[in-house]
Amino acid sequence: MTKAMIGVLYSNEVLRLIRSRKLKVMLALMFLPVLVYFFSHESITEYSTKAFQISLQVTFSNYMVSFWASVIGQLMVIILMSELLASEIDRGTMRLLLTKPIRKSEILFGKFFAGMTGLAVIFGVPYLILHVYMVLLYKRGFGGFTATIGDVLFALGVTLLVLGTLGAFSMFLSVMLSRPLYASLASFGVIFVAQFILPQLPFFDDPERFTLNYQLGVLLKKGFTLHTGLDAYKGDPTTSALFFGAVMLLSLIFALIGLYRREYGG
Secondary structure (H helix, E strand, C coil), X not given: CHHHHHHHHHHHHHHHHHHCXXXXXXXXXXXXXXXXXXXXXXCCCXXXXXXXXXXXXXXXXXXXXXXXXXXXXXXXXXXXHHHHHHHHHHHCCHHHHHCCCCCHHHHHHHHXXXXXXXXXXXXXXXXXXXXXXXXXXXXXXXXHHHHHHHXXXXXXXXXXXXXXXXXXXXXXXXXXXXXXXXXXXXXXXXXXXXXXXXXHCCCCCCHHHHCHHHHHHHHHCCCCCCCHHHHHCCCCHHHHHHHHHHHHHHHHHHHHHHHHHCCCCX
């Protein structure tokens, strides 16, 4: 019964997100790098599959670091994920959920995976459109598509790992603060301090490594082996992946503890 309930909660939340105006606006905003590439890409002089793969890795890594996972992308993730639990608590509808045969852990993970599905749509659709356009641009056809789809899925996976960690942290703060706006502001404040204030202190070497954008570059070099520019990002991709995975898990655990410690009386 509980598995059926969490499935219903997940599917309902995904449908709500997909139908929401907020997600549509975010999706439109994430198309900006695609439009930029439409009008600014260099003329093609080499149409081989290798040249196409190199161009794809360079293009995706540049746009991911400079836009998709930059402050704009981070802010959108915070806004989307902060609202998932805090809106239920703020409106008092969490009490209604708890009258059903579903545990708080199932509510948390159902909401989290629904939010991650929303992020996969927001980032995955522009990634796929840009990929298809580049296949056509380099005249690589279906063979070129299949040869590079792994790179696109890898880029999406890295995006979801990094920004999903930020989203899980935002959900934790949303449980503590109960209101989406407060949770969004607090999450962005913490991220801003961590990325832009702390590295300015004279205690850190190579302070840029503390930013999400830098760690994104570290993770990308694990799979984007043809883009030699990623060598500038010093660090071990496996260590970075374990760090983000651990922070995501801890954020969800603390969010769950917060859910169990809260009172949801009338």
